[in-house]
Amino acid sequence: MASVASATSAPSSHKAADTVIQLAQTHKPKPDPNGLVFGSVFTDHMLTIEWSLQEGWQKPHIQPFGNLSMHPGCSALHYAIQLFEGMKAYRGPDNKVRLFRPMLNMNRMLKSAHRACLPSFDCAELMECIKKLVDLDQDWVPHSDSASLYIRPTLLGTEPTLGVKKPSSALLFVILSPVGSYFSTGAKPVSLWADSKYIRAWRGGTGDCKMGGNYGSSIYAQYEAVDFGCQQVLWLYGDDHQITEVGTMNLFLYWINEKGEEELATPPLDGIILPGVTRQSILELARQWSGFKVSERYLTMSDLRRALEENRVKEMFGSGTACVVSPVGRILYQGENLHIPCEGSFPPLASRLLKELTDIQYGRTPSDWSCII
Amino acid sequence: MASVASATSAPSSHKAADTVIQLAQTHKPKPDPNGLVFGSVFTDHMLTIEWSLQEGWQKPHIQPFGNLSMHPGCSALHYAIQLFEGMKAYRGPDNKVRLFRPMLNMNRMLKSAHRACLPSFDCAELMECIKKLVDLDQDWVPHSDSASLYIRPTLLGTEPTLGVKKPSSALLFVILSPVGSYFSTGAKPVSLWADSKYIRAWRGGTGDCKMGGNYGSSIYAQYEAVDFGCQQVLWLYGDDHQITEVGTMNLFLYWINEKGEEELATPPLDGIILPGVTRQSILELARQWSGFKVSERYLTMSDLRRALEENRVKEMFGSGTACVVSPVGRILYQGENLHIPCEGSFPPLASRLLKELTDIQYGRTPSDWSCII
Numbered sequence: 224m225a226s227v228a229s230a231t232s233a234p235s236s237h238k239a240a241d242t243v244i245q246l247a248q249t250h251k252p253k254p255d256p257n258g259l260v261f262g263s264v265f266t267d268h269m270l271t272i273e274w275s276l277q278e279g280w281q282k283p284h285i286q287p288f289g290n291l292s293m294h295p296g297c298s299a300l301h302y303a304i305q306l307f308e309g310m311k312a313y314r315g316p317d318n319k320v321r322l323f324r325p326m327l328n329m330n331r332m333l334k335s336a337h338r339a340c341l342p343s344f345d346c347a348e349l350m351e352c353i354k355k356l357v358d359l360d361q362d363w364v365p366h367s368d369s370a371s372l373y374i375r376p377t378l379l380g381t382e383p384t385l386g387v388k389k390p391s392s393a394l395l396f397v398i399l400s401p402v403g404s405y406f407s408t409g410a411k412p413v414s415l416w417a418d419s420k421y422i423r424a425w426r427g428g429t430g431d432c433k434m435g436g437n438y439g440s441s442i443y444a445q446y447e448a449v450d451f452g453c454q455q456v457l458w459l460y461g462d463d464h465q466i467t468e469v470g471t472m473n474l475f476l477y478w479i480n481e482k483g484e485e486e487l488a489t490p491p492l493d494g495i496i497l498p499g500v501t502r503q504s505i506l507e508l509a510r511q512w513s514g515f516k517v518s519e520r521y522l523t524m525s526d527l528r529r530a531l532e533e534n535r536v537k538e539m540f541g542s543g544t545a546c547v548v549s550p551v552g553r554i555l556y557q558g559e560n561l562h563i564p565c566e567g568s569f570p571p572l573a574s575r576l577l578k579e580l581t582d583i584q585y586g587r588t589p590s591d592w593s594c595i596i
Numbered sequence: 597m598a599s600v601a602s603a604t605s606a607p608s609s610h611k612a613a614d615t616v617i618q619l620a621q622t623h624k625p626k627p628d629p630n631g632l633v634f635g636s637v638f639t640d641h642m643l644t645i646e647w648s649l650q651e652g653w654q655k656p657h658i659q660p661f662g663n664l665s666m667h668p669g670c671s672a673l674h675y676a677i678q679l680f681e682g683m684k685a686y687r688g689p690d691n692k693v694r695l696f697r698p699m700l701n702m703n704r705m706l707k708s709a710h711r712a713c714l715p716s717f718d719c720a721e722l723m724e725c726i727k728k729l730v731d732l733d734q735d736w737v738p739h740s741d742s743a744s745l746y747i748r749p750t751l752l753g754t755e756p757t758l759g760v761k762k763p764s765s766a767l768l769f770v771i772l773s774p775v776g777s778y779f780s781t782g783a784k785p786v787s788l789w790a791d792s793k794y795i796r797a798w799r800g801g802t803g804d805c806k807m808g809g810n811y812g813s814s815i816y817a818q819y820e821a822v823d824f825g826c827q828q829v830l831w832l833y834g835d836d837h838q839i840t841e842v843g844t845m846n847l848f849l850y851w852i853n854e855k856g857e858e859e860l861a862t863p864p865l866d867g868i869i870l871p872g873v874t875r876q877s878i879l880e881l882a883r884q885w886s887g888f889k890v891s892e893r894y895l896t897m898s899d900l901r902r903a904l905e906e907n908r909v910k911e912m913f914g915s916g917t918a919c920v921v922s923p924v925g926r927i928l929y930q931g932e933n934l935h936i937p938c939e940g941s942f943p944p945l946a947s948r949l950l951k952e953l954t955d956i957q958y959g960r961t962p963s964d965w966s967c968i969i
Contacts, residue, residue, distance in 0.1 A: 289668075296635065299672075300752060387811050389815055425795055435809065435812075470760070
């Protein structure tokens with residue numbers, strides 16, 4: 224409420240213009256972009272911004288990358304009052320560094336902050352702070368048309384008491400990591416384990432926000448998927464086994480639907496699905512092309528199984544900032560392997576989307592989705 | 597798998613006998629036990645034990661209470677790979693310090709660790725480490741028959757990389773805080789907001805484990821409860837609005853049931869309810885008394901409403917380590933205030949249970965549930 228915020232002297236947002244920069248004295252060696260394990264190497268600097276109920280947002284600090292000093296009673300460590308975002312900076316053939324629709328990430332981060340009872344902030348100011356950080360560490364953006372610099376904004380409750388309540392202090396920080404492909408198998412089709420034994424998210428929960436708790440609770444099922452010879456979990460929902468998402472990816476089915484229409488379909492944003500930036504971009508691109516129907520609709524495992532039996536499935540793929548577009552080759556469901564068509568290893572629509580998206584991301588195609596730093 | 601553990605040299609548990617103690621140089625003043633805000637003051641020492649996949653559990657360290665140094669990419673901060681326990685040490689009239697059924701907490705912690713993909717440990721060894729810590733800070737156990745020393749064991753994933761996976765390193769720590777009543781209103785009956793808009797836990801999730809994500813996601817609803825003039829959320833489940841728990845308390849209904857039987861009932865442990873130590877103790881005590889039926893059974897809001905209309909409700913109360921027993925006076929449900937009978941402010945069965953439990957906890961009644969330090 225603007226009236227409340229302006230009635231106090233506490234700043235309602237940090238200001239990028241106030242950023243205090245302390246340069247690192249040493250510089251780490253840059254890794255080979257071909258051998259990168261996702262999120263394991265970090266750049267020389269990080270951004271930190273503190274908030275307290277009494278004093279509001281403090282000045283942003285860009286400082287040498289290093290450990291955080293945290294009170295052992297703090298609410299991020301006990302009650303998972305925490306959220307994050309994931310975005311990337313790409314180096315183009317013109318050597319310019321670009322972000323991809325970064326305000327979508329900022330807006331989603333603000334929505335997560337609201338759900339987590341963490342403080343709100345001005346998205347444009349945070350974006351400017353992140354640009355300053357990426358600009359300072361721009362040598363870390365890989366010279367590569369497949370690698371990029373992953374940007375991880377994080378917001379934590381730092382209330383140093385054990386009551387379960389809205390935190391009266393918080394820490395926003397941003398770290399940067401040069402990355403290659405998210406999956407260690409590279410661009411090969413992924414295999415998914417679909418079982419209703421574990422549920423990722425539910426209505427009335429936090430599945431549509433990027434809160435830490437959605438992820439920690441998923442890892443157990445992920446290892447059960449591996450035990451069954453699959454790479455990832457396809458999370459189902461409800462008695463009718465609705466297809467929802469993969470946890471690190473949204474899902475798309477490209478098929479001839481029950482009415483005989485050629486359709487690209489993905490589950491709707493009904494509260495249990497993460498509203499992915501890549502998901503939204505694929506929907507918008509495909510709607511521009513207008514060669515087939517594009518739908519946000521429910522899809523069940525029996526819809527999929529019937530369509531496979533009737534040879535109506537053309538492609539299935541995941542989408543996400545980490546993987547961009549990742550074809551699905553196989554789903555293990557109720558003891559049966561459902562094989563999804565994958566011409567070559569990267570089917571035509573997935574390939575077209577991957578090319579279109581990465582051409583924009585790397586600046587090979589001009590687009591107002593691209594934001595030069 | 598025992599065979600796997602013994603095939604490596606990595607210790608499968610920390611050993612209390614290896615504990616390294618570094619004493620604090622200064623001692624903080626002890627607070628007045630009457631003015632304590634839950635979990636806001638901590639003692640002079642803490643216990644920390646590190647684990648890594650390569651080296652297993654390291655030596656336990658008891659050291660001065662202080663901030664933790666955490667990698668900003670660590671999995672406890674991004675993916676809520678974290679869990680905790682809550683237990684108390686009580687000072688009796690004989691000046692001895694006792695724990696209450698502490699192995700139940702250790703076993704539940706191990707179960708949470710399994711679900712969170714965090715390392716397992718020997719519960720008895722951890723218990724011994726905690727006893728050493730409480731013994732060292734025993735002057736902090738309040739000289740009071742209502743206050744106690746709250747013990748907060750915590751286990752965090754400290755994997756310093758951003759892939760969503762089982763952590764290869766972890767930190768177990770224990771902090772201690774002298775506490776009075778959990779609710780700032782003291783022993784007055786609490787008011788609950790019952791609405792199906794938010795759901796705490798669901799089958800296939802983590803509601804039966806003490807993982808951080810269960811709590812962070814609940815705070816938003818908690819403030820909506822306050823907006824509606826209630827203190828806490830009564831979490832409902834399913835289309836029939838089953839009564840589940842309060843998040844910080846399990847719930848009991850003492851009533852004449854549909855069959856005309858006098859019954860003490862609490863929802864069953866079906867995966868969405870936290871298996872509370874106080875809940876279990878109340879069930880066991882009440883079954884020993886054998887004056888009425890004691891049931892773990894489903895209870896819906898319409899069961900409760902009908903029983904209230906027919907004057908069949910005798911008492912309703914919550915149970916938990918923090919609050920022990922806390923009568924419920926009012927539930928706001930579908931716009932209607934349901935008033936629960938509360939003779940005086942503490943009805944007879946709740947009073948009897950509170951007295952019996954605290955007599956054991958403070959050592960006024962000998963019991964093998966009590967564990968002298």
